[in-house]
Amino acid sequence: MTETSVRRPKTSGPGRTLIAFYGVMTLAALVRSIVQIISDFGAAPLAILLSFLSGVVYLVATIALARPGRRAYRTAIGTIAFELVGVLVVGALSLALPAVFPFRYTVWWGFGIGYLLLPLALPVLGLLFLRSQRARFAQEA
Amino acid sequence: MILGYTTFAVVVAVAAGVLAIALGLAGRKPSDLSLAGPAVLELLLLAQLVIAIVAPAAGNRPTGNPIEFYAYVVGALVIPPAAVFWALTERTRWSVVVVGVGCLAVAVMFVRMQLIWSVQGS
Known part of the structure; x- marks a missing residue:
């Protein structure tokens, strides 16, 4: 733990920017979906639960991206x-089904348009980043 | 909420964000110039918080959900210090880009605060 936190190689370089984006998305998705659960849950339970789920997945992905090792790499790829x-x-x-998903401000609505399309862009950038860092992750295990 | 103030804050946040991202991509390390942006934004956010507390007494009540509004203010207040802290733990160009991303996130959150405060109905 101390060794990895001293070296922190993956949190250097362009990966930092990606992790920062993921941190912001985690905060945005979790906070907004929790507020929606409190205030509007009955109006769109499925959409809001999916939004909350995506927030949790973002949180796991953020942590996996920031941690070294093969397992973190696999977790990051999976999430x-x-x-x-x-x-x-x-x-x-x-x-296709606006009645089931009436809220524009859930994370995945309209491919993430309510979140500036970041939900669509980040996974693509994330997978490209992980592919480019494959050797590095394996080394750190 | 005061639309003029939000507009001003969004302009400052976008300018600070673009400046920091440009400086970072140009290879600059964290400097007073790139870290001034988040410092100013933090002050603007604190002022926004004060405005939100005082405004209802002055007849400017939120028509949206106050809990959601405060969630955004508090969430946004965390971003500039976190970005600056990260920039100082590793002084590289990418830290400056991270600061820029944080500033843009604050810009988005200012817009959302205005929308939440002044939403019609629901």
Whole structure:
């Protein structure tokens, strides 16, 4: 733990920017979906729960990106791939079935338009970043 | 909420964000110039908090959800110190880009605060 926190190689360089974006998205998705759970849950339970789930997945992905090692690498790949599938599937469903997804301000609505399309852009950038860092992650294990 | 103040804050936040991202991508390390942006934003956010506390007494009541509004103010207040702290723990160009991203996030949150405060209905 101390060794990794002293070296912190993956949190250097462009990866820092990615992790910062993920941190911001985690904060935005979790806070907003929790407020929606408190104030509007009955109006769109499925959409709001999905939004909350995406916030939790963002949190795990942020931590996995920031940590060294093979396991963190696999966790990051898994969570980020899940996000990509989520934003594509739920994004498409939200446009096809507006009655089930009435809220524009859930994370995956309309491919993440309520969050400046970051939910669509981040998984793609994240997977590209992970692919480029593959050797580095393995080394740190 | 005061639309003019929000507009001013958003302009400052976007300018600080673009400046920091440009400086970072140009290879600059964290400097007084790139860290002044988040410092100013923190002051603007504190002023926003004071405005939010005082405004209802002056007849400017939120039509939106006050809990959501305060969630945004408090969330936004955390961002500039966190970005600056990270910039100082590792003084590289990418830290400056991170500071810029943080400033842009604050800009978005100022916009959201205005929308939440002045939303019609619900």
